Amino acid sequence: xxxxxxxxxxxxxxxxxxxxxxxxxxxxxxxxxxxxxxxxxxxxxxxxxxxxxxxxxxxxxxxxxxxxxxxxxxxxxxxxxxxxxxxxxxxxxxxxxxxxxxxxxxxxxxxxxxxxxxxxxxxxxxxxxxxxxxxxxxxxxxxxxxxxxxxxxxxxxxxxxxxxxxxxxxxxxxxxxxxxxxxxxxxxxxxxxxxxxxxxxxxxxxxxxxxxxxxxxxxxxxxxxxxxxxxxxxxxxxxxxxxxxxxxxxx
Amino acid sequence: xxxxxxxxxxxxxxxxxxxxxxxxxxxxxxxxxxxxxxxxxxxxxxxxxxxxxxxxxxxxxxxxxxxxxxxxxxxxxxxxxxxxxxxxxxxxxxxxxxxxxxxxxxxxxxxxxxxxxxxxxxxxxxxxxxxxxxxxxxxxxxxxxxxxxxxxxxxxxxxxxxxxxxxxxxxxxxxxxxxxxxxxxxxxxxxxxxxxxxxxxxxxxxxxxxxxxxxxxxxxxxxxxxxxxxxxxxxxxxxxxxxxxxxxxxxxxxxxxxxxxxxxxxxxxxxxxxxxxxxxxxxxxxxxxxxxxxxxxxxxxxxxxxxxxxxxxxxxxxxxxxxxxxxxxxxxxxxxxxxxxxxxxxxxxxxxxxxxxxxxxxxxxxxxxxxxxxxxxxxxxxxxxx
Numbered sequence: 185x186x187x188x189x190x191x192x193x194x195x196x197x198x199x200x201x202x203x204x205x206x207x208x209x210x211x212x213x214x215x216x217x218x219x220x221x222x223x224x225x226x227x228x229x230x231x232x233x234x235x236x237x238x239x240x241x242x243x244x245x246x247x248x249x250x251x252x253x254x255x256x257x258x259x260x261x262x263x264x265x266x267x268x269x270x271x272x273x274x275x276x277x278x279x280x281x282x283x284x285x286x287x288x289x290x291x292x293x294x295x296x297x298x299x300x301x302x303x304x305x306x307x308x309x310x311x312x313x314x315x316x317x318x319x320x321x322x323x324x325x326x327x328x329x330x331x332x333x334x335x336x337x338x339x340x341x342x343x344x345x346x347x348x349x350x351x352x353x354x355x356x357x358x359x360x361x362x363x364x365x366x367x368x369x370x371x372x373x374x375x376x377x378x379x380x381x382x383x384x385x386x387x388x389x390x391x392x393x394x395x396x397x398x399x400x401x402x403x404x405x406x407x408x409x410x411x412x413x414x415x416x417x418x419x420x421x422x423x424x425x426x427x428x429x430x431x432x433x434x435x
Numbered sequence: 436x437x438x439x440x441x442x443x444x445x446x447x448x449x450x451x452x453x454x455x456x457x458x459x460x461x462x463x464x465x466x467x468x469x470x471x472x473x474x475x476x477x478x479x480x481x482x483x484x485x486x487x488x489x490x491x492x493x494x495x496x497x498x499x500x501x502x503x504x505x506x507x508x509x510x511x512x513x514x515x516x517x518x519x520x521x522x523x524x525x526x527x528x529x530x531x532x533x534x535x536x537x538x539x540x541x542x543x544x545x546x547x548x549x550x551x552x553x554x555x556x557x558x559x560x561x562x563x564x565x566x567x568x569x570x571x572x573x574x575x576x577x578x579x580x581x582x583x584x585x586x587x588x589x590x591x592x593x594x595x596x597x598x599x600x601x602x603x604x605x606x607x608x609x610x611x612x613x614x615x616x617x618x619x620x621x622x623x624x625x626x627x628x629x630x631x632x633x634x635x636x637x638x639x640x641x642x643x644x645x646x647x648x649x650x651x652x653x654x655x656x657x658x659x660x661x662x663x664x665x666x667x668x669x670x671x672x673x674x675x676x677x678x679x680x681x682x683x684x685x686x687x688x689x690x691x692x693x694x695x696x697x698x699x700x701x702x703x704x705x706x707x708x709x710x711x712x713x714x715x716x717x718x719x720x721x722x723x724x725x726x727x728x729x730x731x732x733x734x735x736x737x738x739x740x741x742x743x744x745x746x747x748x749x750x751x752x753x754x755x756x757x758x759x760x761x762x763x764x765x766x767x768x769x770x771x772x773x774x775x776x777x778x779x780x781x782x783x784x785x786x787x788x789x790x791x792x793x794x795x796x797x798x799x800x801x802x803x804x805x806x807x808x809x810x811x812x813x814x815x816x817x818x819x820x821x
Binding site for chain 2: 355
């Protein structure tokens with residue numbers, strides 16, 4: 185918290201002088217402290233030892249970008265690139281199951297078949313936006329998350345949850361915070377890392393790293409945001425995989 | 436039952452005024468200044484303060500009315516207040532619909548194609564507006580007024596019981612809270628889900644406030660001022676602060692023992708989690724212990740802005756909701772830099788104070804114009820006013 189306030193204070197002054205631009209990936213690293221893992225990923229650790237890492241990304245509309253180059257520039261592909269760059273000698277494969285307008289419950293329904301066909305060591309599960317838009321009962325949302333995590337665990341897959349995008353223009357219309365908090369509780373209870381995309385993007389917006397308010401048809405900002413998310417996700421996965429599993433016998 | 440005290444406690448107005456400011460700051464979407472508000476440093480937030488104090492002042496004002504003019508007249512006044520709040524809610528809804536219709540027409544960004552889908556409900560305004568009038572469709576951050584309408588509509592019988600058997604009334608309220616947890620009671624919302632502030636849960640704080648106003652606080656005062664209770668309250672606040680820090684710095688989460696995490700999560704705002712009630716009570720104990728009712732500073736100019744807002748809370752609250760829409764509009768249209776966030780936050784609070792002062796002046800002038808007739812206690816938001 186204090187760190188965030190200090191960062192804001194330090195970085196806001198130059199930002200006031202003119203519009204900030206994220207030309208370098210290093211700019212998006214101001215949010216790196218938010219992408220630190222709090223729980224280990226033992227199956228990923230094992231996959232790294234055997235030099236073969238399979239990742240499944242399950243998500244809704246905010247996991248994709250429009251246009252012919254969309255799939256190449258959206259964060260799942262950027263994640264695969266970042267993982268490949270950082271994990272020399274490991275064969276990294278990212279498969280996706282992404283369809284717009286799906287609730288957590290919708291995704292859970294197809295999860296078993298997805299896991300069976302790809303046999304990933306890691307499931308990255310992006311959800312929450314559609315549930316917030318439909319104001320699904322938060323209890324049912326949490327139950328769907330629990331169900332999905334348990335299905336993945338039973339299939340020998342680690343899970344990282346990814347919460348909603350920070351969307352300042354529509355913030356007065358979608359109660360994202362309720363669902364983002366629910367995801368935090370479920371992640372803590374289930375002891376899986378949460379990639380707090382909401383807080384990360386909010387920090388970028390506050391610091392002027394990206395102008396998330398801009399009304400534009402152009403894809404440049406969207407592509408840079410996805411690139412940064414892919415990189416930070418890769419950092420989180422690698423850091424979690426290198427974490428020593430706790431010795432007290434918990435998962 | 437002792438007659439309701441007639442001495443107005445300025446601390447209530449002060450903290451309700453501050454709560455109104457915090458709610459305003461929290462309600463401006465994506466406001467960076469909202470990092471200073473209490474919700475980030477513990478479990479409870481300004482909503483708890485507000486509901487509790489509104490219960491307190493409702494009992495204070497309508498309790499006296501019920502003793503002086505009977506059940507029927509006092510109930511009619513409570514229901515009239517509920518109706519006024521309903522009108523205020525519908526007025527704010529009209530402004531809200533105008534704002535989002537504007538966003539729908541002016542915003543485009545490939546990053547947010549999914550999120551823009553939320554505007555689809557504008558395609559069927561007939562259903563949307565009807566559901567809103569039924570209080571089933573409630574836009575984001577517009578959940579507090581519907582809660583109040585219900586709490587007030589249900590308040591006359593509760594107040595009747597509170598005046599006769601305060602302990603039984605409090606036990607009844609707590610029982611309803613427990614049954615709510617046991618059976619999962621809540622009211623339905625539209626298009627799906629349930630009320631964000633579960634009235635079966637939040638009534639407990641409202642009734643607790645009313646109970647304190649009708650003599651409960653005096654009975655408790657020996658407990659509240661005991662060093663053991665104050666020590667426990669401080670310890671709990673430190674605990675809540677430490678837990679809150681682990682949400683913002685994931686690496687700290689490993690220091691939270693597994694059994695603690697299993698015991699406390701999830702901390703449920705909809706159903707007013709016990710941890711949130713305890714956090715509010717700890718804050719209240721510390722406040723009562725360190726701010727005496729006759730504290731001279733309460734009459735000084737420094738606290739006047741918050742007190743005047745607290746004394747006209749319905750007007751200030753509605754203005755705050757409107758200003759939070761306007762603030763969000765400024766962020767999207769003019770600038771969203773931190774500087775702008777600070778300006779909008781400060782200007783909003785200044786406008787709230789100015790309008791509250793104007794209302795205060797007008798009511799005084801109106802009263803004097805009526806000649807020597809003694810001023811009647813007129814309720815503010817849920818009771819209040821000078």
